[in-house]
Amino acid sequence: MTRVPMERLIEFGAEVLTARGVADDRARIVSETIVEAEAFRQSTHGVVQFRSVCSALGVSADAKADPRVVTDRGAMALIDANGSIPILAMKLAREIAVRKAREYGVATAMVRHSGWIAALSTHLAAVAREGLLATAWAQSSSCKDCAPFGGIDACFSTNPIALAFPTDEGPVVADFSTASFSMGATSAMIKRNEKTETPRFLDKDGMSSRDPAVMKDGGSIMFAGCEAEGYKGYALSLFNEALTAAAGGSANNPDVPGSQSFGLTVIDPDHFAGTEYYLKEMKRFMTRVRASRVRDGVDRIRFPGERGFAALEDCRAQGVPLDDEKLGMLNQLAAECGVDPLKAD
């Protein structure tokens, strides 16, 4: 395991992207987002994605393209990724939503014709650091991961949602799939040949299963809540579909080239009872929640994202840990791009 200073890793990523024709300022934004996801331990959205972003350039993304604001009116904005690196579109969406929420009390920005944008939590943490509350809903048009509740044939992606709110200790951020597992978690379980304790998958005939490998043979992932409460995950996932349908990117159409769509809503507590009041109330509430006794095997009560933010702090202070596989991949990429490699510490 090697530790690379966070700033060095961001520079490295930016150099790789710049070598592939991405302008300096854009390369910096994309690299910062990817490295922050890695540091937050959202590693499926981390440095492994430098390779994916480079591979997409010239195929699904254009190094020179900018996201396009389709509509900017009142408290809403609609953004088309327009062939840009999708992270840039999501960053633009969140910046507009933050500005408009401060002006109008609430704002919604949607992104269409997008692709992978790193973890939703990375973007929402940035919004919550501005003292605002946020929800994000994501949809992927080409995935067939989940069947409608009661059904067998998969026609939903694992449609994640994310929620964030500010506290005087920093943001609380949750980011999870409306399916029982994300595809990333499912693939990792398949690789490790793991089964789940209770049925969380359906096989190709709709029989419940504890084996994620059914996904390789026409199976699906149950919605969050599984047999007993899967109607809740189904309802949330349907809302992902409806919200992103409104973005205009043929989000629900499997017959057009696959893309991702996002809906982000930001609320400014200062327009309601005021930020000072809000933070004071949340402080008392969190103190009360933390005072709960803990169940066997639990060391203390946590809020969503707490481990991620601790890991991020650790990375800022001590460098980002990279295993040999990641370091090797990054240095291979560096060689291909003619960029100085990362050194082991």
Place this chain on the structure above:
Amino acid sequence: MTRVPMERLIEFGAEVLTARGVADDRARIVSETIVEAEAFRQSTHGVVQFRSVCSALGVSADAKADPRVVTDRGAMALIDANGSIPILAMKLAREIAVRKAREYGVATAMVRHSGWIAALSTHLAAVAREGLLATAWAQSSSCKDCAPFGGIDACFSTNPIALAFPTDEGPVVADFSTASFSMGATSAMIKRNEKTETPRFLDKDGMSSRDPAVMKDGGSIMFAGCEAEGYKGYALSLFNEALTAAAGGSANNPDVPGSQSFGLTVIDPDHFAGTEYYLKEMKRFMTRVRASRVRDGVDRIRFPGERGFAALEDCRAQGVPLDDEKLGMLNQLAAECGVDPLKAD
């Protein structure tokens, strides 16, 4: 079982409320909301609540009070129930949010110092009938139903959320608890001496349990998703807390008199890719979802609220079914208020 014409039941409820000093127009709004919840088969929010609303008059609610708009700025509004019948505050919030969403693309209205407002779905169905998407988050300050994920001591209410979106067939509406069960469902199971198939409760020492009766002895309801995915219900419930903290009604403070708070966000698809486009996309999507094969024991794929809307249609055509217990309670209330009783058909 008696069927009472829906309009007659609404008039009856309004007469009861008017007899208790509520002005005609307000009595009509409250009665319509309650009867619609009954017809939608949200019966814990239905006609049994006429008694509760009457009992609250002069105690926690004033027949003459109006909800108060505390702030109305940009795309937001903050409403204080102000001792009014809380349904009136929620109706005002949704009307302002609908108007503002049409103007700004999105709007958020919050309600504080409120109480029971009937089912969230009743209010959201009305918003979706206007062609708009909506989310609602509710919080109750005095309930101790759920412990923080990993914890033992209950300090959350079952904090429900609701989601609604329009389609060319009418609204799709989901309304569910961020706990594994609502308190209503839990109480009903306790009454019937039922246990759950898998553990969905914690006893007073934090041991998992299938017995809802643990609630009578310091136990709690697990969050939606239970042991495996309860962190998702926990995250949703925390967002209910944060959003309503911003409403300014001391929502998270157990040391002040109990009240309920609500956050409602409404989005107008017409500002994004347009209502016509949105409805066309959703129609194709729903057709595809319905084409899925069904699992054993499932007759067909349904969308959230489908059974409720079918029941509502049936009630509009055939009258609202009332069992002898409900009819007896309503006619007892009529006698107390000097109002003509409902007749059995």
